[in-house]
Amino acid sequence: MKVLRLNEKLGLMFVSIRVRKNVEEKLEFVDSLQRNFVSFEKDYIEKKVYSYTALYDHLLGMMQVYENEELHDLVNRIRLKPFVTSIKCIDEIICTCEKLCNIIYGSNVEGEEVVVGFDEEVVTLLDQLTSSSIKSLQVISIAGMAGLGKTTLATKLYNHPLVEYFFDIRAWTCVSQVYQVKDLLLNIFSSFIHELTDEIYEMSDTQLGEKLYRLLKDRKYLVVLDDIWDSKAWNDLKMYFPDDKTGSRVLFTSRDIDIGSHVEAARPTHVLRFRNEVESWDLFRRKIFRTGICPFSLEALGRVIARKCEGLPLAIVIMSGLLKNNMSNEWWRQIAEQAKLFMVSNPSQYMDSLALSYNDLPPHLKPCFLFFGSFPEDYEVSVRKLIYLWIAQGFIHQSGSKILEYVAMDFLMALINRGLLMTSKTKADGRIKACRIHDLLRDFCLRKSLEENFSLLSYKYPLVSVAASSLYCVVTRDSGNIRVKRNKTSVDTPPRLTHSGLCYPYELSDIIKEGRPIHYESYKTVRVLDMENVPMSVFRSDVVHLSELRYLAIQAFNGSPPASISNLVNLQTLIILSKRNIVLPKTIWNMVSLRHLCIRSGENHIEEPKLVQVGDNDGSPNLLPNLQTLSQVSPQSCQDMSSRAPNLRKLGFCGSLISRLGDLEFPNVSSLQNLQKLKLLNTVPYPEATRSCNPVLFPENLRKLTLSNTGMDWEEMWTFSLLPNLEILKLKFHACTGELWETGDAEFPQLKVLKMHYLDIKYWVSSRDNFPRLQRLVVHRCSKLDSIPLDVGRILTLEVIVVRGCSTSAHNSAIEIQKEQENEGNSFLKVHAKPELEIQKE
Structure with a gap:
C-alpha cells in the first residue's frame, strides 16, 4: 500500500466530505474518520501503515514511552468519543490532531524548511547544477528582494539527494554587506572539515585561500555564497576556486538582480517571483x-x-x-x-x-526583540550569550519560582514561535544553540530603536589581527594516552572562532589593546564590557572601576583577575580566556550577584575564602547564592561547593581526577540538588584502566555528564546507568579504554543522547533494551570500532545516527541499519555516515 503523509490523507478526506450531500453519508464518513484518525497519526509518526490490531498495542506503548497524561486523554478522546456530523466536530478533530502532534513532537521535530511554489525552479536549477554536459566551472545566481525565499531555495538545492551524490565537496558561507575574507574562507572549510585545527586558524587570508585551492583541485565541488551584495566578495574569492573541467558550480543568492552580470555568470540570474x-x-x-x-x-x-x-x-x-x-x-x-x-x-x-x-508583542518581549539590532547582519547569536546579555541589560525579571535564565529561554522561544527569530543551530539534544534574525526584521529593529530611543549595544568587529587563538587547551595523544597542554602561540591572537568575533563597546578595543587608560566618566553607566576578542597581556585591573558592569568578558595572556575584582558588586557574568592557568582571588567569594563564572581553558584555581558563611537563622548569606555556572576549575578548589555555591546548575572540573588506586575521584557534589550538567576532564593519565566512583557522589537531578581522558574500563559504565535522570552522556578523548563495551543488563532509562568521540573501542555489544529512549547517537573518530549494533536501529524513539571518521565496516553497519528500517517502512530514522578514508581526504 502506498504510504501518504497525514496531511495528504486528511486533506483528501476533508475535500471528499464537502462533496457529499446526503446526511447519512456524511455521518458515516465522520464516524469512519474518527475511527481511523489515530491510524493516520501513527502513519505520520513512523511513515508506516499498521493493522488496527497492532495499532492499539502501539498506542499503549507510545503513551508509556512519553508518559504524558494529556496525550493519553487526547488519544482516548479521538478513539472513544462519538462525533456528530457538523463543521464544529470536524474542526475539533483537526485541533485535537494539532495538540496530539505538539505533545508527541514538542520542540524536537526535525524537518526541512517549507518550500512552496518553487517546483519548476528546483527542477531547472538541479539540471544546471548537475548537468554532465557542461564540465567547466559555472556560476549560478538566485536573486530577489529580502523575504522571497532565496536562502530557503538554496538550502533545498544544497541538501537535495542528487546534489549530495553529484558533488564530492559541498560548502556554504554567508557573505552579507560587511564581511571579512578570512571568515568566509573559514566557513567554507568548516562545511566539509569537521574540526578545524589551530594551524588553519593561524593562516593568513592568502594561505587559507591557497589551501582551499589545493583541496578543491581536481574535485567536483559546489560552493554556495549566500546573501552576496556585490561583486567585490566574488572578486576576493574567485581565484581560490579552480576550474578543472570537473563540473563544479558556485551558487549565489543576492538581493541584486544584476548580480549575474556583475560576476560574469554563464547563465541569466534566476529572479524569484512572488x-x-x-x-x-x-x-x-x-x-x-x-x-x-x-x-x-x-x-x-x-x-x-x-x-x-x-x-x-x-x-x-x-x-x-x-x-x-x-x-x-x-x-x-x-x-x-x-x-x-x-x-x-x-x-x-x-x-x-x-x-x-x-x-x-507583550511589553516584556519588545526590548528582547529590539536588542537583536545590536548585532551585524546574518550574525548567529549564541543562545547562552544572548540570555546572559538580556539579563545584564535588565530585560528579564523574576517570574514565580523560575530562575532568570529559564524565564529568558521562554522569552526566546516566544519570539521564535512568532516567526520573529530563526533557529540556526541546535544542540545534541535538539535544544536551540544559536539563533539569528532576518535582515528585514533587523532593519526594523534599528528603525524602531531610533523611534523609541532604545539604546543598542552596537556590536562590531574589533580592529585586531584575525589570527587564530590557542586559548583553549590542546588535547594530544602520547603513547595511547590523552594529554592536555597549552599552545604557545603569540599574545596577539584572538579566540579560536569561526567568526573573528565581535566586541562592545567598539571604541574601547583600541584603548584596551594599546594599554591606554580608560576614561571612567565616559563609561560609568556601561553594563556590558565584552572584550573576549580583543587580546591583551594581563587582566586590566582598571576595569574594576566600571561599577555598573553586569557582564564582563576578557581575553588575556595572563587572565588572573586582581583582588579588586570584588569591587564589581553588580557583576553577574564573568568570562575569562587565558593562555595560562589562572588563579581567582579569594575576594571572588564576596561577589554575591555573580551568576556565571566561565573560564574557557586550563586547570584553574580559586583561592580559599577566609570564612565560609552558611545561611542560617541569623540571615547570613551564602558566599555565592546566585552562582549557576562554574567551569574549568581544579577539583582542589571545590571541596565544599554545597555551602559555597548551593545553587550550581553547571559545573566543570579540570585537573587530576584519578586517585592513586585508580578510582575516579572528585569532590562530592551529591548535595548540589540543582546541578544538571557536570564535565570531568582529567589531566593526569593513569597507566591502567580506571574504575568508576560510587554513583551516590552524583546529584540525583544530573541530566548531562561529559567524561574526558578518564581512561575508565568499559565494564565500569554500568554505574552511570544508575543515574535516574541522565539524558545526555558524552564520552570523549580516552574517556573509556579497552576493546569491548558490552552493556549487558544495564539500562539507561532516560538517556536521549549518546556521544562517543576519539575512543579506542573495537567491539560494541548492545540491544535496544539498554537505551529504551535514545534519540540521537553520535560516533566520531572511533577508528577501531567494528560496527554499530544492529539492534540499536530498532529503538522506537531513535531519530538520528551520525557516524564520522570511523572504519569502513562501522560506516557500512550504519547504512545497513538505515536500509533495514526503510525496508520495515520506517523512514523516520536518519543516518549520516562518512567513513574515515573520506574524512582524511578533506
Whole structure:
C-alpha cells in the first residue's frame, strides 16, 4: 500500500466530505474518520501503515514511552468519543490532531524548511547544477528582494539527494554587506572539515585561500555564497576556486538582480517571483498547522490574511507566528481587518506590516526583540550569550519560582514561535544553540530603536589581527594516552572562532589593546564590557572601576583577575580566556550577584575564602547564592561547593581526577540538588584502566555528564546507568579504554543522547533494551570500532545516527541499519555516515 503523509490523507478526506450531500453519508464518513484518525497519526509518526490490531498495542506503548497524561486523554478522546456530523466536530478533530502532534513532537521535530511554489525552479536549477554536459566551472545566481525565499531555495538545492551524490565537496558561507575574507574562507572549510585545527586558524587570508585551492583541485565541488551584495566578495574569492573541467558550480543568492552580470555568470540570474494566491495559501496553512489543514471555521479568514501577504513568504511567516497560538475567530478576524501588508522593494513600505507583529508583542518581549539590532547582519547569536546579555541589560525579571535564565529561554522561544527569530543551530539534544534574525526584521529593529530611543549595544568587529587563538587547551595523544597542554602561540591572537568575533563597546578595543587608560566618566553607566576578542597581556585591573558592569568578558595572556575584582558588586557574568592557568582571588567569594563564572581553558584555581558563611537563622548569606555556572576549575578548589555555591546548575572540573588506586575521584557534589550538567576532564593519565566512583557522589537531578581522558574500563559504565535522570552522556578523548563495551543488563532509562568521540573501542555489544529512549547517537573518530549494533536501529524513539571518521565496516553497519528500517517502512530514522578514508581526504 502506498504510504501518504497525514496531511495528504486528511486533506483528501476533508475535500471528499464537502462533496457529499446526503446526511447519512456524511455521518458515516465522520464516524469512519474518527475511527481511523489515530491510524493516520501513527502513519505520520513512523511513515508506516499498521493493522488496527497492532495499532492499539502501539498506542499503549507510545503513551508509556512519553508518559504524558494529556496525550493519553487526547488519544482516548479521538478513539472513544462519538462525533456528530457538523463543521464544529470536524474542526475539533483537526485541533485535537494539532495538540496530539505538539505533545508527541514538542520542540524536537526535525524537518526541512517549507518550500512552496518553487517546483519548476528546483527542477531547472538541479539540471544546471548537475548537468554532465557542461564540465567547466559555472556560476549560478538566485536573486530577489529580502523575504522571497532565496536562502530557503538554496538550502533545498544544497541538501537535495542528487546534489549530495553529484558533488564530492559541498560548502556554504554567508557573505552579507560587511564581511571579512578570512571568515568566509573559514566557513567554507568548516562545511566539509569537521574540526578545524589551530594551524588553519593561524593562516593568513592568502594561505587559507591557497589551501582551499589545493583541496578543491581536481574535485567536483559546489560552493554556495549566500546573501552576496556585490561583486567585490566574488572578486576576493574567485581565484581560490579552480576550474578543472570537473563540473563544479558556485551558487549565489543576492538581493541584486544584476548580480549575474556583475560576476560574469554563464547563465541569466534566476529572479524569484512572488507566490500566487494558491501558493500563498498553501504555505500559510502549512506554516501554522502541522497537518497542513486549516479548521473550516477559520479558512475564509485565513485566505484573506494569506492574500494580504501579497505573495511574500516572510510576511506569511510573520503572520503565522501571530496566529498559530491563538485559534479564536475574533483574533483571526482582527488580523484580517488590520493587516496592510504591501511588500515591495522599498523597505519603508513594509515597516508598517512588521510593526503589526511588533505591536502585538507583550511589553516584556519588545526590548528582547529590539536588542537583536545590536548585532551585524546574518550574525548567529549564541543562545547562552544572548540570555546572559538580556539579563545584564535588565530585560528579564523574576517570574514565580523560575530562575532568570529559564524565564529568558521562554522569552526566546516566544519570539521564535512568532516567526520573529530563526533557529540556526541546535544542540545534541535538539535544544536551540544559536539563533539569528532576518535582515528585514533587523532593519526594523534599528528603525524602531531610533523611534523609541532604545539604546543598542552596537556590536562590531574589533580592529585586531584575525589570527587564530590557542586559548583553549590542546588535547594530544602520547603513547595511547590523552594529554592536555597549552599552545604557545603569540599574545596577539584572538579566540579560536569561526567568526573573528565581535566586541562592545567598539571604541574601547583600541584603548584596551594599546594599554591606554580608560576614561571612567565616559563609561560609568556601561553594563556590558565584552572584550573576549580583543587580546591583551594581563587582566586590566582598571576595569574594576566600571561599577555598573553586569557582564564582563576578557581575553588575556595572563587572565588572573586582581583582588579588586570584588569591587564589581553588580557583576553577574564573568568570562575569562587565558593562555595560562589562572588563579581567582579569594575576594571572588564576596561577589554575591555573580551568576556565571566561565573560564574557557586550563586547570584553574580559586583561592580559599577566609570564612565560609552558611545561611542560617541569623540571615547570613551564602558566599555565592546566585552562582549557576562554574567551569574549568581544579577539583582542589571545590571541596565544599554545597555551602559555597548551593545553587550550581553547571559545573566543570579540570585537573587530576584519578586517585592513586585508580578510582575516579572528585569532590562530592551529591548535595548540589540543582546541578544538571557536570564535565570531568582529567589531566593526569593513569597507566591502567580506571574504575568508576560510587554513583551516590552524583546529584540525583544530573541530566548531562561529559567524561574526558578518564581512561575508565568499559565494564565500569554500568554505574552511570544508575543515574535516574541522565539524558545526555558524552564520552570523549580516552574517556573509556579497552576493546569491548558490552552493556549487558544495564539500562539507561532516560538517556536521549549518546556521544562517543576519539575512543579506542573495537567491539560494541548492545540491544535496544539498554537505551529504551535514545534519540540521537553520535560516533566520531572511533577508528577501531567494528560496527554499530544492529539492534540499536530498532529503538522506537531513535531519530538520528551520525557516524564520522570511523572504519569502513562501522560506516557500512550504519547504512545497513538505515536500509533495514526503510525496508520495515520506517523512514523516520536518519543516518549520516562518512567513513574515515573520506574524512582524511578533506
